[in-house]
Amino acid sequence: MLGIDAARRPGRATFRLTHPAVSGVVRPRLILVWLTLAAVAFGVFCTAIAFGSGDFPVALPDVVPALWGSGDPATLFAVRELRLPRAMVALLSGAAFGAAGAVFQTVTRNPLASPDMLGITQGAGAAVAAGVAFGIGGGLSSQTLGLVGALTAGVLIYLLAWNRGTTGYRIVLVGIGISWMCTSLTVYLVSRMELYQAQKILGWLVGSLNDRGWAEARPLAFALLLVLPILVLLTRLQRTLLLGDEVAAGLGTPVQRTRLALVLSASALAAFATAATGPVLFVALASPQIAQRLARTPAPPLTAAALTGAAIVLLSDLISQRLLSDMVIPVGVVTGVLGAPFLLWQLARANRAGSGG
Amino acid sequence: MTRDSTAPAPTARDVASPAAGTAPPPRPLRRPLLIAAAAVALVVLCLASLAIGSRSIPLDLVVRALFDPGHPGVDPETEAIVRSTRMFRTVVAVLAGTALGLAGAVMQGLTRNPLADPGLLGVTAGAAFGTVVAIGVFGITALMGSIWFAFGGTLVATVVVYLLGSRGRGGASPVKLALAGVAITYLLDSLTSGIALTDPEALDRYRYWSSGSLTGHDGGTLLRVAPFLAAGVLLALSIATALNSIALGDDVAVALGRRLGMVRLRAALAVTLLTGTITAVVGPIVFVGLVVPHVVRLITGPDHRWLLPGSMLVAPCLLLAADIIGRVVARPQEIDVSLVAAFLGAPFFIALVRRRRLAEL
Numbered sequence: 259m260l261g262i263d264a265a266r267r268p269g270r271a272t273f274r275l276t277h278p279a280v281s282g283v284v285r286p287r288l289i290l291v292w293l294t295l296a297a298v299a300f301g302v303f304c305t306a307i308a309f310g311s312g313d314f315p316v317a318l319p320d321v322v323p324a325l326w327g328s329g330d331p332a333t334l335f336a337v338r339e340l341r342l343p344r345a346m347v348a349l350l351s352g353a354a355f356g357a358a359g360a361v362f363q364t365v366t367r368n369p370l371a372s373p374d375m376l377g378i379t380q381g382a383g384a385a386v387a388a389g390v391a392f393g394i395g396g397g398l399s400s401q402t403l404g405l406v407g408a409l410t411a412g413v414l415i416y417l418l419a420w421n422r423g424t425t426g427y428r429i430v431l432v433g434i435g436i437s438w439m440c441t442s443l444t445v446y447l448v449s450r451m452e453l454y455q456a457q458k459i460l461g462w463l464v465g466s467l468n469d470r471g472w473a474e475a476r477p478l479a480f481a482l483l484l485v486l487p488i489l490v491l492l493t494r495l496q497r498t499l500l501l502g503d504e505v506a507a508g509l510g511t512p513v514q515r516t517r518l519a520l521v522l523s524a525s526a527l528a529a530f531a532t533a534a535t536g537p538v539l540f541v542a543l544a545s546p547q548i549a550q551r552l553a554r555t556p557a558p559p560l561t562a563a564a565l566t567g568a569a570i571v572l573l574s575d576l577i578s579q580r581l582l583s584d585m586v587i588p589v590g591v592v593t594g595v596l597g598a599p600f601l602l603w604q605l606a607r608a609n610r611a612g613s614g615g
Numbered sequence: 616m617t618r619d620s621t622a623p624a625p626t627a628r629d630v631a632s633p634a635a636g637t638a639p640p641p642r643p644l645r646r647p648l649l650i651a652a653a654a655v656a657l658v659v660l661c662l663a664s665l666a667i668g669s670r671s672i673p674l675d676l677v678v679r680a681l682f683d684p685g686h687p688g689v690d691p692e693t694e695a696i697v698r699s700t701r702m703f704r705t706v707v708a709v710l711a712g713t714a715l716g717l718a719g720a721v722m723q724g725l726t727r728n729p730l731a732d733p734g735l736l737g738v739t740a741g742a743a744f745g746t747v748v749a750i751g752v753f754g755i756t757a758l759m760g761s762i763w764f765a766f767g768g769t770l771v772a773t774v775v776v777y778l779l780g781s782r783g784r785g786g787a788s789p790v791k792l793a794l795a796g797v798a799i800t801y802l803l804d805s806l807t808s809g810i811a812l813t814d815p816e817a818l819d820r821y822r823y824w825s826s827g828s829l830t831g832h833d834g835g836t837l838l839r840v841a842p843f844l845a846a847g848v849l850l851a852l853s854i855a856t857a858l859n860s861i862a863l864g865d866d867v868a869v870a871l872g873r874r875l876g877m878v879r880l881r882a883a884l885a886v887t888l889l890t891g892t893i894t895a896v897v898g899p900i901v902f903v904g905l906v907v908p909h910v911v912r913l914i915t916g917p918d919h920r921w922l923l924p925g926s927m928l929v930a931p932c933l934l935l936a937a938d939i940i941g942r943v944v945a946r947p948q949e950i951d952v953s954l955v956a957a958f959l960g961a962p963f964f965i966a967l968v969r970r971r972r973l974a975e976l
Contacts, residue, residue, distance in 0.1 A: 432969075439961040442958055443954075457815070464812070591808055594802050598798040
């Protein structure tokens, strides 16, 4: 038996099966958005591998077989050794940024809250800038420094926001404070550097996928495999947090523990992604908002946001490699130029009351 | 976001001016006391700013040089330092603080978002983009040349943000405005870094401008930007009661007889005038506009008739104190004011957030 009351709540349908006894809510639009975004992301992924940096031409239909290990050796080498790692970093970091942004925006109930507004990205930036300026941790890569900086910032924000429990509001405000301290430190260090150092660090600070490979992709993949299932499991509790702390507690949600788990998980995702690519700004902020408007859900949807983030970063990276013939512009420049008009278009055409914010 | 339930409900007829001292019951004395204390602190900090620097000047000589030029007890060099270099620097700091604090308070009231700051509507990004275009594309390096580019960038960014944020049903709602502002900010920042990264000369100048500096301005510059600032201040203060209505929600504000479109337009114009001018002159000074309204709100409550003047007085104090500290700690070098402001303000701000129950927006 299948009972659908789509008339009462547009965008969602309920079903109830007698054998086995299962009932639930189906959001056809959300599933459609998932499938579309996944298809778009995979399409861009293959296109990025076919037309990525380098002169060796790979035909688009050859990409998928080559990924599975069939094709002539030259194509296999170009696809699996040269272009796949970079595309993987783009895919994974985009997904991590998108998911982290969705969690932060839900926890704080603020569409502007994202790891790059709340100081986690800036923590990574300050750590890397200090590394370049003082030559500390000479052996440590900017990847490690960025990871340490971002995780420190995330934990610091949570600890400082703790005063007999946290609130989303306090996390936002403490995050702003941490963010500006880190930004000031970075700007100060950059203005005191030699010009060649400044150019290097500014290149890192806008986020770039140049020279990224398996060394960056592997830790990020582990982080995603570990954290994303936790976040998916927490989705049910997270949804009650949107109703406010009192209501959530009344519904039986352990408010403080849920929030701690959410903030730490999202910080870790953002930290690993930032460590891999540098702060690719805007993805974490825009992806959840774009996904929310595509899926017409009341809060940023986690999976759709991750898929949107992956698609944005992949597409931006493809453009950044091919736009200028003589140089590869940093992907962070492209995400802003590409993602911003898309978000604006989404804002402008959202004419349903409520979906416009 | 919940509102402070102790706040007086402003009505359309409730238009008493802050100077009239008709503060409603909950905080009868704290508000005038805050204004008085901030005013005293401002005067003291101004004098300190004239006296302290790489060469310290005793306070009595400062006062004499100020009010009695040509006095035999003051040597001409001291008088020159006090009456030109440090005076202009102090005036710029006061103007910048006033403008940024006021703009921040207006932005937060208008968008009902605690994250709102003058950078939010794309104002700072517009100014930065204009400046980099002036340097990188047109090769203009003089301040009075690039200031118009910065101003143009600011204006275009604000207008685009407002038009895009107000499309669709529901008009310019706080979230749409804020999101449109952030989107434009990232768009322009990306373009700015794109230009700065491909042009080493533009990068070199941009990174100094982008860290914010109060020095190197003369009376001519100040005179030229003063009308813009004055217009911005008047415009901002004129919408204080309207912002109180908006704090109750858009529907209530309309029911109280506010024309939301007009109020938002005036607020956006005021913010553009205030921050656009200051950003063009001293570079992007962030944090001040964001934090000061939160600090003032702790004392005055959410009533904008007190919040706006309070922010106007407290913000210059923060900026002056930051500037003085920046001169002293790394002698003979100086640390830029925006960095000190963030470094000083952030721990203080975090401590406040932790200790007190915040008057939420």
